[in-house]
Amino acid sequence: MTLSTTIIANEVTDPQQFPEPTRRALADFLLALADTKRFLGIRYAEWSDSAPTLEAAIAASAMAQDELGHSRALLPMLKDFSHVDPQIPDEAPRQKYSNVAFLDQHFDSWQTFVAANALIGTALTIALEAARDSIYVPLKTRAGKILEEERFHWMHGAAWFKRLAADDRTRFELAAICDEIFPQALCWYGQDDLLTREKIFSADADTLRAHFLNRVGPLMSMSASAPMFSIEQGRWKYRGNLPWARYDATTRRVENSRGRG
Amino acid sequence: MNNSEAVKIYEVFARFKYEEPLHHVGTVTAPSDELAKVYAFNTYNEWAWIEMIVVPREAVVHVVETA
Numbered sequence: 001m002t003l004s005t006t007i008i009a010n011e012v013t014d015p016q017q018f019p020e021p022t023r024r025a026l027a028d029f030l031l032a033l034a035d036t037k038r039f040l041g042i043r044y045a046e047w048s049d050s051a052p053t054l055e056a057a058i059a060a061s062a063m064a065q066d067e068l069g070h071s072r073a074l075l076p077m078l079k080d081f082s083h084v085d086p087q088i089p090d091e092a093p094r095q096k097y098s099n100v101a102f103l104d105q106h107f108d109s110w111q112t113f114v115a116a117n118a119l120i121g122t123a124l125t126i127a128l129e130a131a132r133d134s135i136y137v138p139l140k141t142r143a144g145k146i147l148e149e150e151r152f153h154w155m156h157g158a159a160w161f162k163r164l165a166a167d168d169r170t171r172f173e174l175a176a177i178c179d180e181i182f183p184q185a186l187c188w189y190g191q192d193d194l195l196t197r198e199k200i201f202s203a204d205a206d207t208l209r210a211h212f213l214n215r216v217g218p219l220m221s222m223s224a225s226a227p228m229f230s231i232e233q234g235r236w237k238y239r240g241n242l243p244w245a246r247y248d249a250t251t252r253r254v255e256n257s258r259g260r261g
Numbered sequence: 262m263n264n265s266e267a268v269k270i271y272e273v274f275a276r277f278k279y280e281e282p283l284h285h286v287g288t289v290t291a292p293s294d295e296l297a298k299v300y301a302f303n304t305y306n307e308w309a310w311i312e313m314i315v316v317p318r319e320a321v322v323h324v325v326e327t328a
Contacts, residue, residue, distance in 0.1 A: 053268075055289050055300035062303040152299050159295035 013137045015080050022198045027081040032098040032252040034074035036124060039103035041067030046106060047113050059156055066149045077138050098251035100188060102181050111170050115177040118157030119216060123185040125150045126212045135199040158219060165223040175224035183240060184254045187247045210235060271297040273305055275313040
């Protein structure tokens with residue numbers, strides 16, 4: 001399924017042209033996207049010498065390079081936002097990052113790698129698909145390039161997910177990890193549709209969640225997490241509650257997420 | 262993961278110019294065609310290929326075999 005690409009509007013290259021609330025929301029989104037990609041890249045890289053096979057290790061290394069490259073392509077965009085600390089786009093060390101909280105910790109198993117690849121990577125991809133025709137040109141151009149590379153990330157995550165979900169030795173651990181990631185991935189799209197109204201995205205948050213569920217639902221149905229999902233009128237639904245009380249709309253993080261043992 | 266699952270060797274062919282034929286660039290070992298595609302793309306990405314294919318070694322029909 002592809003997202004609607006019906007945005008017809010003037011192009012914006014300087015974010016100062018946006019009203020202040022839009023500018024701030026856009027900067028927050030870019031930082032959350034860049035930081036999550038940064039930490040995905042770091043976590044992937046940690047497995048580049050310990051994946052199950054040599055080919056899987058090469059894939060982990062390649063995906064790490066891709067994600068870190070995406071982060072470094074996105075961060076400099078923040079130089080155009082006058083309210084953003086200029087040290088952030090210069091990659092100065094920070095006390096606080098806006099990555100998906102699940103990525104705060106190392107991946108302690110290959111199942112964790114695969115679940116994050118298939119779910120967190122795909123959650124970001126869905127958002128970028130909605131930015132392919134963005135009115136904000138710097139995002140639109142980067143989205144196109146990033147999505148080309150993400151195609152193979154999805155293939156990798158989906159193929160490994162099917163294998164691990166079919167194996168009794170890994171399927172329950174995989175499901176437990178998915179149960180932890182899923183609410184964080186769904187919350188990542190937020191509840192505010194300001195960026196959609198401003199034509200920076202072609203789809204609102206609920207639509208992005210629906211696209212994400214339709215993309216990964218068939219995978220989840222093969223896993224031990226299947227009871228958490230249903231299909232209603234051809235659309236995949238998540239039966240769990242989303243932890244909005246612990247959601248930080250600025251960083252897009254679900255705070256105080258349960259640590260992995 | 263299922264270590265008992267059979268993995269296959271795939272021969273990788275690619276070309277980076279339209280006027281050239283596909284040529285053999287190496288092999289990958291993978292448990293499925295899907296992963297073979299990903300592994301071949303990541304392992305042999307030193308050129309800007311215009312086409313790349315993988316062929317399960319077991320599908321190759323020998324015409325003249327080595328002694």
